[in-house]
Structure formats: C-alpha cells, structure tokens
Amino acid sequence: MSVLRSAALLFVLTLYGCGESTQRHSSKEETRVAESRQQQAGSGNPLKIAFVYVSPVGDGGWTYTHDTARKLIETEFGARVQTRTIENVPEGPASEKVFHGLAKDGYKLIFGASVGYMGPMLKVAKDYPDVKFENASGSETAPNVANYQARTYEGAYLAGIIAGKMTRTGKLGFVASFPVPEVIRNINAFTLGAQSVNPAVITMVAWVDTWYDLAKERTAAEQLIRQQADVLIQSTNSSAVLKTAQEKGMMAFGWDSDMTQYGPDAHLGSALIDWSAYYKQRVAQVLGNQWQPASTWLGVRERTIRLASPNPHLPVDVTLLLGERTVALRDRTLHPFRGPVVDEAGVERVRPGSVMSDSEIKNFNFFVKGVTGTRHQGKAAI
Numbered sequence: 004m005s006v007l008r009s010a011a012l013l014f015v016l017t018l019y020g021c022g023e024s025t026q027r028h029s030s031k032e033e034t035r036v037a038e039s040r041q042q043q044a045g046s047g048n049p050l051k052i053a054f055v056y057v058s059p060v061g062d063g064g065w066t067y068t069h070d071t072a073r074k075l076i077e078t079e080f081g082a083r084v085q086t087r088t089i090e091n092v093p094e095g096p097a098s099e100k101v102f103h104g105l106a107k108d109g110y111k112l113i114f115g116a117s118v119g120y121m122g123p124m125l126k127v128a129k130d131y132p133d134v135k136f137e138n139a140s141g142s143e144t145a146p147n148v149a150n151y152q153a154r155t156y157e158g159a160y161l162a163g164i165i166a167g168k169m170t171r172t173g174k175l176g177f178v179a180s181f182p183v184p185e186v187i188r189n190i191n192a193f194t195l196g197a198q199s200v201n202p203a204v205i206t207m208v209a210w211v212d213t214w215y216d217l218a219k220e221r222t223a224a225e226q227l228i229r230q231q232a233d234v235l236i237q238s239t240n241s242s243a244v245l246k247t248a249q250e251k252g253m254m255a256f257g258w259d260s261d262m263t264q265y266g267p268d269a270h271l272g273s274a275l276i277d278w279s280a281y282y283k284q285r286v287a288q289v290l291g292n293q294w295q296p297a298s299t300w301l302g303v304r305e306r307t308i309r310l311a312s313p314n315p316h317l318p319v320d321v322t323l324l325l326g327e328r329t330v331a332l333r334d335r336t337l338h339p340f341r342g343p344v345v346d347e348a349g350v351e352r353v354r355p356g357s358v359m360s361d362s363e364i365k366n367f368n369f370f371v372k373g374v375t376g377t378r379h380q381g382k383a384a385i
Contacts, residue, residue: 049082049085050080050083050084050085050112050286051085051087051109051110051111051112052076052084052085052086052087052110052111052112052113052114052286053086053087053088054070054073054086054088054114055088055102055105055113055115055116055117055120056069056070056090056091056092056117057091057094057116057117057119057120057214057215057240058091058214058241059091062215062240062242063241063242063260063262064239064241064257064258064260064262065214065240065258065259065260065276066090066116067259067260068259068276068278069114069278071278072277072278072279072281072282073088073282075279075282075283076282076283079283079286080286080287080290084286084290089105092120094118095119096123098115098119098120098123098124099123099126099127102115102120102123106130106131106134110134111133111134111289112135112137112285112286114137114138114139115136115137116139117139117140117214118138118139118141120138121141121142124138124141125143125145125148128145128147129145132147134147135149135289136148136149137149137150137151137285138150139151140152140185142298142365144298148296149285149295149297150297151281151298151300152185152298152299152300153278153301153307154300154301154302154303154307154308155185155238155259155276156188156189156191156339156364157192157302157303157332157339158274158275158276158308158309158310159189159190159193159196159236159274160193160332160339161196161272161274161309161310161328161332162193162196162236162271162272162274162310163194163195163196163197163198163199164196164197164199164200164321164324165310165313165317165321165325166196166197166204166234166236166256167196167197167198167199167201167204168200168201168318168321169234169254169321170197170201170204170233170234170254171233172232172233173203173204173205174205174207174232174233175194175197175204175205175206175207175232175233175234175235176207176209176224176227176228176230176234176235176236177206177207177208177209177227177235177236178209178211178220178224178235178239179210179238179239180211180212180213180239181214182210184365184366184367185238186238187368188364188367189238190238190374191340191367191370191371192340193206193236194373195371198373200324204373205374205375206373206374206375207227207230207375207376208375208376209223209226209227209376213239215239215240215241216239217241220237220239220243220244220247221244221247224237224243224244224248224255225247228248228251228253233254234253234254234256234271235247235253236255236256236258236274237256240259242257242262242265242266244258245257245265245266245269245270246265246266248266248269249265249266249267249269253269254269255269255271256272256273257270257272257273257274257275257311257312258274259275259276260275260276261275261311261312270312270314271317272311272312272313272314272325273310274310274311275308275309275310275311276307277306277308277309278307280305280307281307300361302332303332303333304333304335310325310329313325338358340353340358340359340364341356341358342355342356342358343355344359344371346369346370346372347369347370347371347372347373352369
C-alpha cells in the first residue's frame with residue numbers, strides 16, 4: 004500500500020472514529036460500570052428489558068446491530084437491568100401476542116426492532132400504561148410509546164459515492180426488501196450519491212419481499228449480476244448479497260453492520276448503524292424516571308451512521324472524497340436530497356437549492372431518475 008493511500012485511509016478511519024467508538028466506550032465503561040455496581044446494593048429488582056427481533060441475531064446485519072447494543076446495556080448497567088431477546092418474530096398479529104406476553108411477564112421497557120411492529124405495539128401499549136414501548140423505524144407515538152430511526156439513507160448516500168467511482172459498467176444493483184418509504188429513500192440516496200460523481204449511473208432494483216431470506220437475497224443478487232450490475236447493496240438483513248458478490252468477483256457493501264468478514268475482496272465498505280448510545284440513554288431515562296415518548300432520528304451527525312471499514316485498496320481520491328462528504332453531512336453543508344431532485348418520470352420534485360423536509364423524507368413515495376425495476380415488482384403498495 005502506498006504512503007499516500009495509507010495516509011488517506013488513516014484520515015478516514017480517524018474521521019469516522021473507527022475503533023474510537025469502542026475505545027471511547029471502553030475507557031468510560033469501567034467508570035460507569037463501577038458507579039453502577041456501587042448503586043446495586045439496595046437498588047431493588049432489576050429493570051426488565053425485552054428486545055423483539057424480526058430476524059435471528061446471527062443475521063450479521065440489522066438484528067445483529069441491535070443485539071450488540073443490548074449487550075453494551077448489560078455491561079453499562081450491570082445488575083440494575085435484566086434483558087431478554089426474542090428472535091424471528093413476524094410482523095403483524097404474531098408480534099402483538101409477543102408484546103402482550105412480555106408486558107404481562109413484567110417487562111417494563113420493550114424494544115420492537117422492526118417497522119411492522121408499530122401497529123401491534125400501539126394496541127398492546129393501551130393495556131399496559133406502566134410499560135414503556137419503543138419501535139425501531141416506526142413513526143407514531145403514544146403516552147407510553149416512542150419510536151426511533153436511523154438516517155440509513157445517509158449511509159446509502161456515502162456508499163453510492165464509492166459505487167459511482169468504482170463501477171465499470173455504470174450499472175448498480177440494489178436488493179430491496181419492501182417498497183416502503185424507508186427502503187425507497189435508501190435506494191434514492193444511494194443513486195444520488197453515485198450520480199454526484201458519475202451522472203450516467205443507473206440503479207437496478209430487485210425486490211425480495213422479505214427482510215431476511217438468504218436464498219431469496221442470493222437469487223436477487225445473482226439476477227442483478229446477470230444484468231451487468233457490478234456493485235451491489237441491499238436493504239435486507241443478511242450478508243447474502245456481499246457473499247454472492249465475493250463468489251462472483253463483483254463489488255458490494257455491507258449493510259447495518261461491518262460485514263467485511265463475509266466478503267473481504269468484494270467489500271467496499273459497510274453502511275453501519277450504531278444503536279448503543281441511544282439504547283443506553285433510554286435505559287438510563289427509565290431508571291431515572293425521566294423517560295418521555297419521542298420520535299428520534301439519528302444519523303451521521305450523531306455518529307449513529309457511518310460508512311465503516313472502507314476497502315484499503317480504494318483509490319486515494321475516493322477515500323479522501325468519502326471523508327470530505329462525511330464531514331459535510333455531519334456539518335449539514337451537504338444533504339442527499341438537496342434539489343434539484345428529479346423523479347423517474349422526469350418531473351422536478353425538489354427545486355434547486357431546496358432541501359426535502361424530514362416529513363417528506365419519511366414519506367418518500369417516488370423514485371429518482373436513474374432507478375429502474377421499481378414499484379410494479381414489489382408486493383407492498385407505496
């Protein structure tokens with residue numbers, strides 16, 4: 004590796020705090036854990052906290068990131084908390100039964116880590132006003148219900164910049180779960196990031212209509228590769244897309260967690276989510292009787308989102324550009340959806356210089372110019 008490339012990579016790693024986050028937590032954790040243990044004597048029964056997951060912890064992605072943060076809660080608060088996880092809970096009526104059972108069993112803080120849990124959670128919460136419920140990616144609140152989201156579209160935008168620089172065919176592939184606003188804005192941000200450095204790039208979308216299905220995700224990735232997509236990304240929960248790219252000699256990104264290990268040669272970087280700070284804050288608020296329902300959206304600025312572990316063999320200019328755009332997102336001098344934004348039909352949706360509001364972003368219902376294979380292929384309506 005050249006001296007210049009090494010310096011560029013070091014700059015980005017330092018910028019992102021890769022390793023810094025862990026070191027920062029570990030340096031403070033000893034003090035925090037010691038303080039927590041000092042308070043344990045006479046603290047009474049532990050706060051019972053439950054985490055409900057739509058896929059297995061071993062998915063390597065979405066659920067893995069939540070469970071990593073859960074483990075840090077145990078380290079942070081020690082015997083003051085007691086956590087439990089339930090994996091592979093389908094969205095809809097099945098989750099309602101799970102939430103009801105947990106509340107009945109004395110769990111006072113319940114996190115549901117999937118947008119499809121929002122309705123069932125709101126219904127159950129009415130029967131247990133003394134239980135605090137939190138939904139990941141939802142949008143509604145109640146006296147004892149909060150929601151929290153990550154600005155995953157910011158990570159997708161940064162990935163798009165790398166993809167736009169690295170593609171040889173000009174065709175990118177996106178393995179998508181469901182055509183809901185959360186996924187649509189990720190597809191759009193990825194495309195706009197790529198087009199910011201390579202205007203002719205297009206993004207081809209393959210829908211799998213599931214959050215987690217290794218076989219379907221792999222099949223979709225193979226389909227995109229056959230259509231000449233040479234850089235892949237996904238909004239699904241496993242590492243199947245990166246593994247497929249590794250096997251086929253293509254390039255891809257990890258999603259939600261650092262997936263380098265699943266395809267080191269193919270891996271261009273991972274659009275990572277770090278939930279730890281949020282979970283620690285909310286648990287501390289419940290323990291201190293300070294919890295309030297809220298809608299929270301966290302991104303690069305809050306260090307919840309970052310493009311982790313950029314490939315050390317990226318060209319120097321790409322690595323430095325990644326760092327520059329990250330700083331701009333953090334300082335809010337850059338916004339993925341700053342106009343002009345033109346939809347797939349050629350209609351200008353955001354005027355030059357204007358920026359989409361959070362409300363508009365949360366309700367994204369169109370695709371930007373350059374996205375193909377979109378809405379008509381998904382089962383869910385936009």
